Amino acid sequence: MNLKRPAPTLYDVAVAADVSTATVSRCMNFPDQVAKKTYYKVMAAIKELGYSPNFGAKAMAARRTNTIGAIIPTMENAMFARGLEAFQKELRLHGFTMLVASTSYRPDVEEEQIRSLVARGADALLLIGHEREADIYRFLETQGVPSLITWVFDEKITQPSVGFDNRVAMMEMAMKVIEFGHTRLGFISAITFQNDRAAARLDGIKDAMKSAALNTSDLSVIETNYGIDEGAKAFDSLMGNGPRPTAVLCGNDVLAVGALRRARELKIAVPQDVSIIGFDDIELAQVAYPSLTTVRVPHRDMGRRAGHILADHVKNGTPLKSLQLKTEIILRETLAPVKT
Amino acid sequence: MNLKRPAPTLYDVAVAADVSTATVSRCMNFPDQVAKKTYYKVMAAIKELGYSPNFGAKAMAARRTNTIGAIIPTMENAMFARGLEAFQKELRLHGFTMLVASTSYRPDVEEEQIRSLVARGADALLLIGHEREADIYRFLETQGVPSLITWVFDEKITQPSVGFDNRVAMMEMAMKVIEFGHTRLGFISAITFQNDRAAARLDGIKDAMKSAALNTSDLSVIETNYGIDEGAKAFDSLMGNGPRPTAVLCGNDVLAVGALRRARELKIAVPQDVSIIGFDDIELAQVAYPSLTTVRVPHRDMGRRAGHILADHVKNGTPLKSLQLKTEIILRETLAPVKT
DNA sequence: TTGTCTAATGCAAGCCATTGCATATTGCAG
DNA sequence: CTGCAATATGCAATGGCTTGCATTAGACAA
Structure with a gap:
């Protein structure tokens, strides 16, 4: 029943369009380097075959994934959800995809998720809070994966962070x-x-x-x-x-x-x-x-700015910078002068 | 400054541990096929070098990713968040990782995200609702990516679904x-x-x-x-x-x-x-x-069961099955008899 | 010690895209 | 028409890992 024919590859497209794989690849990544006629021919073949590039191969060959990982304690918390949503929107504008993982507030799970996202080739990582084992920061260093801390801003910490005090x-x-x-x-x-x-x-x-x-x-x-x-x-x-x-x-x-x-x-x-x-x-x-x-x-703002800084860093090499955001006291009904 | 030395590879580990890459690979994936002594030696080298397998290469060589994608309209909605959290927990039990993407309720974005997750090698997909272009289902078919619909159960639809009416x-x-x-x-x-x-x-x-x-x-x-x-x-x-x-x-x-x-x-x-x-x-x-x-x-239940069914399908080939869950009327204070 | 059998390891062929460089094609000036 | 530059395409190496098959080492019995 589950007779899945293997998904079409670049090569299949190349054959179908009667060009080389290099040309197909360029059609997808640098369309203006390809003659219009060829381009249309290739696109037709792609559509025809339902081709979709293999991410793994692509990542390996191109040595980058356009993916940025975010690791949060939980998704059930509206404040993280909101920040992340903004973060993702911003990343999309820069052509990045966001990968989320949640840790249930457990450091061991967090470490696992960090490793997993790095292994997946995340070009950078968004982390919540700065408190974690030195080992982990060292690991990120070895792997050459930049990371940005959020929800926290504290002059005393050395990692770049976008957040509030x-x-x-x-x-x-x-x-x-x-x-x-x-x-x-x-x-x-x-x-x-x-x-x-x-x-x-x-x-x-x-x-x-x-x-x-x-x-x-x-x-x-x-x-x-x-x-x-x-x-x-x-x-x-x-x-x-x-x-x-x-x-x-x-x-x-x-x-x-x-x-x-x-x-x-x-x-x-x-x-x-x-x-x-x-x-x-x-x-x-x-x-x-x-x-x-x-x-x-300012959850949304925080997410947006973090996304901007991280995307800018990965794409253009702009150094990561820290940013302190301001919070605001919202007086509503549950606070009143003490009864005398 | 950003003098990033390339991350260590399987080969580096193999050299360090004085074994072949095949052995290192087996240490990571099938430890019991390897002599204990060798195993320790290899693990030491891995730790020493801070090695982390390259996901892309791994995915390509193994032709599976142990990743299941979930595509939801928005993360800002507590009900999706809750369902997903349960979904992820269930997947973790089966050794899968969840990838999330959100669409802001936009079908075009959804299509993009589906393609993106498939391209990333998701072994299966969780989707919300069944209403989408036939093209997309066809694409999933060609790519051989199974999908499960949730938040919806309707006898009239043909895709397997876990949800309620x-x-x-x-x-x-x-x-x-x-x-x-x-x-x-x-x-x-x-x-x-x-x-x-x-x-x-x-x-x-x-x-x-x-x-x-x-x-x-x-x-x-x-x-x-x-x-x-x-x-x-x-x-x-x-x-x-x-x-x-x-x-x-x-x-x-x-x-x-x-x-x-x-x-x-x-x-x-x-x-x-x-x-x-x-x-x-x-x-x-x-x-x-x-x-x-x-x-x-029953958001949590729905997430959990969807996770189970999908994981079981990918791991053991158990056919995807539909499941209808029940909803319940919760009477609280905002409903009262009409004034006469 | 030798022969057998099993467990452990190594070899090398993929997997699928990207990209530097070489080659072919095209357009246009002369 | 030629010749040259610019543009378009193709060739083939490359990336990191898995895995079928071949080989070697080791354990044990005879």
Whole structure:
């Protein structure tokens, strides 16, 4: 049944069009080096046979693939999805294809995926966050595959990166919260282990408290996985033990929305009894009820610029450069002055 | 500066380990065909040199890539993201890698992406919906690339598919709405042009109305793009002209949430003044306020099963089979009996 | 020790496109 | 018509890996 005749090759096309394989190849890659008449003849043959060039052979012969790989923790997160979509669109404009792989936040899987994409001949790689084994950077070096870090900007790191300063972004938000009179804070964080973004955000809150002369022991932190239910559970614990925080900051909007839902279930009024603050400003934030005060991250812009820089580097050899983007505090309904 | 020494090859490893390239190749692909001692020696050399096999060469020589491609309309849609994540996880279990490409709902881009993934040597393809040019199916045939359709199940189509019956799913929902006494319905649809899912859902509503002896002229339909704001705008128009519908069904949850938001802005009470119904049951649905009545689609299950079927087919030649999954009506707060 | 058989390894022919260089064709001035 | 330049085409080497088949080494029995 599955009697698959082998796919036609360049050679088959050449025979059908009665030219050499070189000519067919040029028709596809440099049409203006070929006489018009020949060109049409060849194109007809290609169409006729349903020919499609073999990527492997092409990559091998041409020593480049016009492919750029992106490795993200998860696709289920709207913020990565959005950034990637923009990244891909930008790459398309430059004639590149994007390959995505996701790691479920697991460093071992990430390493595997990096190797796999490199093996596939990715001309360059987009990575999220900078924290990974030195081995991996060394490997990329040996293989001659340039990489760009995103979602992060930190003067201290040496790799080129396009992103924002997670610590400062969260610090500004926390300072705003403190301005509103809150002194006992809660923080529902993503797992900080091997996640520099999450760790930096936590640092940001602490820094804000210090600069306001608050005691960081008045900050209760819960680390949890990504998900609405996880946010809800974390909120539960925060409200359970000891003196309640009057404002709960969250590492991302999804956690915040979970907290919001749980607050409603517990009949804790937001923002009257407690303020809830998110991070990312995904769509969820504005349709949540009450609508979520959060930190807007320019995901699309980040994806677009990363795509531009990377494509430019691979095509024209422009050196990779770092770029710091700005975040913005979006005040909506879930943040209010503390009750006195 | 960018003095990249060419990446090490099989040959380099062979020399370093003092064996033939064939042996190195076997170490990587069939370790048990190699003497232990040799194996360790080779592995040491590989590590030492930072060797990584060249995918193109490998693909060409082995005539398979262990890669399965997935082509989706957009990554920004949580429902695709979720299905894909499950699909990928399943593929990983079988030793396959997933390649994703998105099309922005544009058939021309889709065709391009299909060709591109095939050219990259995808061993099989996952496609969304069945409606596309015959040319494309013919191309896949010539290339000998099997494909599986998802998000859709329709006895009338010949391609193997794993999905649900969009028409029936929406029809059941509409019948439930009608049971609640609604007779003037609105439908905020995704663009139906070249989108069989959207078209089928519209049909489903009409069928439900007919079977309840309602006049389909009492159905106002607005087609719009994917997005919260688009849903909001569409809701506006539905409420603007002529007799208002008492229930507004939506082609997906995102549109529904947009409608919900606009209703709040317009001070139209949901569900007292108007019921709003979504489709997909993404997380958004349960955190929306009021929470959204919607149709639950088993995205994860669909992704998982599609992955299984496709992997099994490529690895073991098991014929592709179709599978119909069931959807479920999730009653939440946005649907209520019509006011009398 | 020798002979047999199996396990381990090596040889070398592909796989399919690209591309530098050589050759053939064409157009046009003289 | 010739001759030359410019353009179009073809030849054949190349890239890195897999794998069928041939060969060698090693284990074991006699």
